[in-house]
Amino acid sequence: xxxxxxxxxxxxxxxxxxxxxxxxxxxxxxxxxxxxxxxxxxxxxxxxxxxxxxxxxxxxxxxxxxxxxxxxxxxxxxxxxxxxxxxxxxxxxxxxxxxxxxxxxxxxxxxxxxxxxxxxxxxxxxxxxxxxxxxxxxxxxxxxxxxxxxxxxxxxxxxxxxxxxxxxxxxxxxxxxxxxxxxxxxxxxxxxxxxxxxxxxxxxxxxxxxxxxxxxxxxxxxxxxxxxxxxxxxxxxxxxxxxxxxxxxxxxxxxxxxxxxxxxxxxxxxxxxxxxxxxxxxxxxxxxxxxxxxxxxxxxxxxxxxxxxxxxxxxxxxxxxxxxxxxxxxx
Amino acid sequence: xxxxxxxxxxxxxxxxxxxxxxxxxxxxxxxxxxxxxxxxxxxxxxxxxxxxxxxxxxxxxxxxxxxxxxxxxxxxxxxxxxxxxxxxxxxxxxxxxxxxxxxxxxxxxxxxxxxxxxxxxxxxxxxxxxxxxxxxxxxxxxxxxxxxxxxxxxxxxxxxxxxxxxxxxxxxxxxxxxxxxxxxxxxxxxxxxxxxxxxxxxxxxxxxxxxxxxxxxxxxxxxxxxxxxxxxxxxxxxxxxxxxxxxxxxxxxxxxxxxxxxxxxxxxxxxxxxxxxxxxxxxxxxxxxxxxxxxxxxxxxxxxxxxxxxxxxxxxxxxxxx
Numbered sequence: 001x002x003x004x005x006x007x008x009x010x011x012x013x014x015x016x017x018x019x020x021x022x023x024x025x026x027x028x029x030x031x032x033x034x035x036x037x038x039x040x041x042x043x044x045x046x047x048x049x050x051x052x053x054x055x056x057x058x059x060x061x062x063x064x065x066x067x068x069x070x071x072x073x074x075x076x077x078x079x080x081x082x083x084x085x086x087x088x089x090x091x092x093x094x095x096x097x098x099x100x101x102x103x104x105x106x107x108x109x110x111x112x113x114x115x116x117x118x119x120x121x122x123x124x125x126x127x128x129x130x131x132x133x134x135x136x137x138x139x140x141x142x143x144x145x146x147x148x149x150x151x152x153x154x155x156x157x158x159x160x161x162x163x164x165x166x167x168x169x170x171x172x173x174x175x176x177x178x179x180x181x182x183x184x185x186x187x188x189x190x191x192x193x194x195x196x197x198x199x200x201x202x203x204x205x206x207x208x209x210x211x212x213x214x215x216x217x218x219x220x221x222x223x224x225x226x227x228x229x230x231x232x233x234x235x236x237x238x239x240x241x242x243x244x245x246x247x248x249x250x251x252x253x254x255x256x257x258x259x260x261x262x263x264x265x266x267x268x269x270x271x272x273x274x275x276x277x278x279x280x281x282x283x284x285x286x287x288x289x290x291x292x293x294x295x296x297x298x299x300x301x302x303x304x305x306x307x308x309x310x311x312x313x314x315x316x317x318x319x320x321x322x323x324x325x326x327x328x329x330x331x
Numbered sequence: 332x333x334x335x336x337x338x339x340x341x342x343x344x345x346x347x348x349x350x351x352x353x354x355x356x357x358x359x360x361x362x363x364x365x366x367x368x369x370x371x372x373x374x375x376x377x378x379x380x381x382x383x384x385x386x387x388x389x390x391x392x393x394x395x396x397x398x399x400x401x402x403x404x405x406x407x408x409x410x411x412x413x414x415x416x417x418x419x420x421x422x423x424x425x426x427x428x429x430x431x432x433x434x435x436x437x438x439x440x441x442x443x444x445x446x447x448x449x450x451x452x453x454x455x456x457x458x459x460x461x462x463x464x465x466x467x468x469x470x471x472x473x474x475x476x477x478x479x480x481x482x483x484x485x486x487x488x489x490x491x492x493x494x495x496x497x498x499x500x501x502x503x504x505x506x507x508x509x510x511x512x513x514x515x516x517x518x519x520x521x522x523x524x525x526x527x528x529x530x531x532x533x534x535x536x537x538x539x540x541x542x543x544x545x546x547x548x549x550x551x552x553x554x555x556x557x558x559x560x561x562x563x564x565x566x567x568x569x570x571x572x573x574x575x576x577x578x579x580x581x582x583x584x585x586x587x588x589x590x591x592x593x594x595x596x597x598x599x600x601x602x603x604x605x606x607x608x609x610x611x612x613x614x615x616x617x618x619x620x621x622x623x624x625x626x627x628x629x630x631x632x633x634x635x636x637x638x639x640x641x642x643x644x645x646x647x648x649x650x651x652x653x
Binding site for chain 2 (some may be wrong): 023056082086088089095103105106109116117120121168
């Protein structure tokens with residue numbers, strides 16, 4: 001098996017706060033292969049974004065403790081100094097953020113901001129960088145790029161700004177693109193356009209993508225593999241087909257049930273009872289146990305990910321899973 | 332951009348006009364204030380007061396009196412003091428203005444340099460020893476009143492030590508820059524330092540707060556994700572965006588100080604500037620001089636604000652369309 005582009009092993013991120021230690025990410029393990037799209041899905045507060053920030057060194061809080069291992073192209077990048085991370089960030093690993101309205105510096109033209117990144121990692125002249133910026137804007141579908149390149153972020157709509165952010169992220173041909181809920185702040189039609197654009201660019205640029213979202217619909221459209229997170233822990237990892245068709249974890253069943261379906265006659269969506277656990281007070285055993293209708297005595301012991309290709313952190317045996325899942329789907 | 336500048340300048344003119352009307356009404360149309368009685372002197376008979384009133388045009392309608400006043404102040408420029416008969420208002424102000432402008436210009440360069448450097452160094456070293464140290468020095472500088480600091484400086488440089496290490500410090504007063512630039516700077520050195528210390532403290536603290544806010548913005552996270560150096564993020568992104576509030580603060584402070592708010596420093600160091608002139612005219616209720624000084628002060632406040640607004644448009648592209 002070739003070495004994965006990115007391999008995250010037992011990543012743990014904790015914040016030491018006055019109220020106690022907040023374990024935002026607790027034992028996340030996954031890998032991203034060349035040209036692969038990995039979707040990370042979970043509710044708000046499940047540690048999706050924090051895990052990505054931590055592996056890029058974007059968490060600046062003094063009270064944060066990051067442990068585990070993150071290897072990029074076989075090289076350990078967790079704990080690298082700012083100087084070394086600066087040459088990786090934006091060049092090898094680029095990131096797209098959730099809110100395009102605030103992600104760009106308001107006082108510079110979008111062209112200036114794209115050129116800044118190009119010139120930070122290369123030897124291009126101002127002129128070459130400008131030409132590349134216009135090219136990139138055209139590529140992400142911004143009309144009249146030669147004029148728009150001079151304009152300021154406030155002169156763009158939300159969807160157009162997100163295109164600018166994507167153009168910026170792609171400017172140095174990154175090997176890995178981390179997209180942190182890139183469509184959450186956009187309206188539905190724009191969401192679809194942005195997703196389509198990302199899919200198209202992924203084919204032309206051949207970057208791998210880590211797509212963070214809480215939207216099962218988005219993930220089932222784009223991802224090759226899916227990581228389901230709950231309370232900072234991985235609940236289920238597997239290929240898209242496996243996770244969507246035969247989910248193994250009761251939490252994933254809940255997430256799948258919460259997606260509205262056109263063909264369904266059911267008028268009410270399934271909800272997962274209770275609320276997401278407070279990260280200050282994660283149960284000893286399975287974090288999902290308090291909300292799980294199939295909980296057993298053994299659930300007070302923490303389950304590890306089991307399985308080879310399709311893994312789930314759940315104590316139910318496969319026969320139980322099949323029967324519960326079918327019951328859930330037909331109900 | 333040109334339209335923006337024109338619009339801003341015409342609104343500044345309108346504000347100046349409104350201020351002149353307001354000030355005129357406050358000093359000349361307030362019941363109980365009788366300019367004629369002040370001009371005529373203490374032991375004047377009612378007949379003399381009536382004569383004076385007629386001679387100065389004070390018995391005419393208010394709008395006409397306002398016109399006469401403005402004509403004397405701005406066009407004939409021969410408005411005279413009511414108290415020191417014969418002393419003209421405009422030359423008095425023109426004589427005092429260079430002193431105040433020299434004082435405030437020099438001090439503002441100092442406080443901008445020190446305040447901005449302090450704010451940036453403090454923000455770059457958040458959580459380290461140097462950050463609270465700079466913030467403490469800032470609050471100390473803000474807390475010390477200018478007249479006290481000035482007196483202490485005078486005591487040190489003009490007192491016992493004047494014969495040893497501070498023998499190079501000239502006695503207080505003002506030398507024109509056209510007469511001797513070196514002496515000009517030397518005479519103003521300690522006034523500059525005194526006036527600048529308060530503002531350097533304020534600017535360092537404000538800038539640090541602005542920078543810390545800016546560093547928590549999403550665009551700074553984007554800048555980090557782009558792989559920019561911390562220094563570049565701090566200066567080109569966070570500081571560049573914080574500059575907008577520093578410029579607006581500077582416009583207000585600079586205008587007010589040129590307009591006479593540097594009074595305490597002028598008094599302590601014996602600099603006969605506009606602040607001092609305003610102060611003495613107020614003590615004597617010398618209406619024409621007060622009128623002149625207020626108009627002069629208002630002019631600089633309005634001018635500074637207009638310059639700041641135009642500067643805004645350069646700094647912040649979002650303002651240009653508005």
